[in-house]
Amino acid sequence: MSTLADWILLQRQPGVGAATFHRHLDEHGGPAEALAALRRAGRAPVGEADIAADLAWAERPGQHVITWDDRCYPARLREIPNPPPLLYVRGDPDLLALPQLAVVGSRSPSPDGRANAREFAAHFARCGLVVTSGLALGVDGAAHEGALHAQGATVAVLGCGVDRVYPARHLDLARRIVEGGGALVSELPLGTRPRREFFPARNRIISGLSLGVLVVEAAVHSGSLITARLAGEQGREVFAIPGSIHNPMARGCHRLIREGAKLVETAADVLEELGPLLGLGVSSPPTAPLEAVEPADDPALPDDPDHRAVLDALGYEPCSVDQVVARTGLKVEAVASILLVLELQGFVASASGGLYSRIHRRSR
Numbered sequence: 001m002s003t004l005a006d007w008i009l010l011q012r013q014p015g016v017g018a019a020t021f022h023r024h025l026d027e028h029g030g031p032a033e034a035l036a037a038l039r040r041a042g043r044a045p046v047g048e049a050d051i052a053a054d055l056a057w058a059e060r061p062g063q064h065v066i067t068w069d070d071r072c073y074p075a076r077l078r079e080i081p082n083p084p085p086l087l088y089v090r091g092d093p094d095l096l097a098l099p100q101l102a103v104v105g106s107r108s109p110s111p112d113g114r115a116n117a118r119e120f121a122a123h124f125a126r127c128g129l130v131v132t133s134g135l136a137l138g139v140d141g142a143a144h145e146g147a148l149h150a151q152g153a154t155v156a157v158l159g160c161g162v163d164r165v166y167p168a169r170h171l172d173l174a175r176r177i178v179e180g181g182g183a184l185v186s187e188l189p190l191g192t193r194p195r196r197e198f199f200p201a202r203n204r205i206i207s208g209l210s211l212g213v214l215v216v217e218a219a220v221h222s223g224s225l226i227t228a229r230l231a232g233e234q235g236r237e238v239f240a241i242p243g244s245i246h247n248p249m250a251r252g253c254h255r256l257i258r259e260g261a262k263l264v265e266t267a268a269d270v271l272e273e274l275g276p277l278l279g280l281g282v283s284s285p286p287t288a289p290l291e292a293v294e295p296a297d298d299p300a301l302p303d304d305p306d307h308r309a310v311l312d313a314l315g316y317e318p319c320s321v322d323q324v325v326a327r328t329g330l331k332v333e334a335v336a337s338i339l340l341v342l343e344l345q346g347f348v349a350s351a352s353g354g355l356y357s358r359i360h361r362r363s364r
Contacts, residue, residue: 004058005051006031007067011086012047012189013038018201021085025068054190057163062178064089072097080208080234084187088162091183095153099278100130101270102206102231104224105139105216106249110318111349111359113139113217113249116241118146120214123267125152132157132210134202135170135184139216139224144173148180155209158186159202160194185209203227204234211277212237214270215261218252225252228261237273239264244317302345306330310338311347311358318355 010016010024010031024034035045058065066072066087074096077083087096103121105113121131121143131147133140135156147154156177160166162184165174174184187205188198203226207213213231215238218224228238238261243250257263262273302308306328313319313327324335339356342348349359 002030002032002069004065004067005055006035007086008054008065008189009045009048009051010034012050013045018082018084018187022068022082025085030069050189050191057190062091064093066093066096074209076210077205077208080204082204083208084205086187088186088188088190089183090162091178092153092181093183095130095155095181095183096185096209098130098153099128099274100132100155100210101274102132102210102213102227103139103143103216104133104206104213104227105218106222106224106252107136107138107140108249109138109142109217110243110247110249110351110357112357113243114142115359117142117216118149120216120241120267120270121146121154122150122152124270125150125154127267127271128152130155132206134159134199134206135165135167135174137167137170141170141173143216144177144182147182148176151180154180154182156182156184157202157206157209158184158188158194159198160186161188161190161192162186163190164193166194199223200226204230207231207234207236210236211274212239212270214239214241214264215253215256216241217243217247217249218256219248220251220255222252225256228256232260237262237277239270239273241265246317302342302347306334307338307342310335310342314348314356314358318351318353318357320353320355324356 011021028034028037038045057063066089068085072093101124103117105117117139125131125147130153131143132155133143135158144154144156154177165171178184203223207227207230213228213236215224215228231238238256240253240256240261241264242253242257264270309328310324313324321335325332339348343350348356350356
C-alpha cells in the first residue's frame with residue numbers, strides 16, 4: 001500500500017515526469033512498488049530528506065497534496081494525456097471538481113484587452129463558473145482580479161511550486177485568491193523555481209481543468225495559443241475575442257477564429273456554447289441571468305470640440321501624436337495637451353512608443 005511519502009518520493013526521482021510516473025504505475029501498480037523495483041535494481045531513491053518537509057507542509061491548514069488515486073482528483077483532468085500524478089494545492093481543493101472556464105491571453109494587453117478580461121471573468125464568476133488562469137501578468141492577472149471583484153472563485157495554475165509565486169509582483173494577488181476562497185495549483189514539487197519549459201506543461205493543466213478556454217488577446221507566438229491548441233486536443237471548447245487588424249495582440253485570436261474557434265463578442269456567446277456541457281452532471285450550473293458584456297457608448301463625452309475631435313481621430317487602436325495632428329489639423333502642442341487631459345479623464349490610454357488609443361468607458 002503506497003503512502004503519500006511514496007508518491008512524493010517517486011515524483012522527486014531524476015527523470016520522472018508525468019509520463020514516466022504513469023509508466024511506473026502501469027508497470028508496478030503503485031509508487032511503493034515502483035520504488036522497491038528501483039531499490040532491487042540498485043538505484044537508491046534520492047530526495048528522501050525532502051519528504052519530511054513536504055509532508056509537514058501538507059499537514060498545515062489550507063495546504064493539500066492530491067494524488068492520482070485520490071477520490072478528490074479532478075475528473076476532467078484525468079481525461080488528458082499524461083495528467084499530473086500529484087497536485088499541490090493552496091486553498092480550496094474542492095474547486096477543482098467544479099465547472100471551470102479558462103481565461104488567458106497576452107502579458108502585454110491593450111487597455112481594452114485588460115478590461116475585457118476583467119469584465120468577462122467577473123460575469124462568468126457571477127454565473128457560477130470558476131475562472132481559471134495562470135497568474136501571469138496582463139490578461140491572466142486581470143481575469144483573476146475580475147473573478148475576485150465579483151466575489152467568485154478563481155484558480156491559478158502555476159509554473160513553479162505552490163510555495164512560491166511567479167511573477168513576484170502578483171504575490172498580493174495570489175494571497176487574495178487563497179483568502180477569497182480560491183486556489184493555487186501546481187504539479188511541480190515544493191520549492192521548484194519557475195523555468196521556461198514548465199509553462200507549456202502548466203498550460204495543459206489550465207485547459208484540462210476547464211470546460212473551455214477563452215483567449216482574450218494574444219500575439220501569433222503567444223503561449224496562450226499553446227493553451228488553446230491543447231484545449232482543442234483535449235476536446236475542450238475554444239473561444240476567442242476578435243480585435244483591431246492593427247493590433248498585434250489580436251492576431252493570435254484572429255488565427256484561432258480562422259482555425260475554428262468560436263468568435264466571442266459577449267459573455268453570452270460563451271455561456272450559450274457551454275450550456276449543454278453545464279447540463280451534464282453539474283450539480284450547480286450558473287443561475288444568474290445572462291447579460292451581454294460589451295462596450296457601452298461613452299456616457300459623458302467631453303464638451304470641448306477639439307477634445308472630441310482628438311477622440312474621434314484616435315479610434316480604438318494605437319495611434320501616434322503625428323497621426324492625430326494630421327487627422328485633426330490641430331497643432332502638435334495642442335494635441336499633446338489634449339491627450340494628457342483625456343488620459344487623466346479616463347478617455348485615453350498611453351502605450352509604449354509614444355502611442356495613444358481611445359478606451360471604452362463603461363456606464364456606472
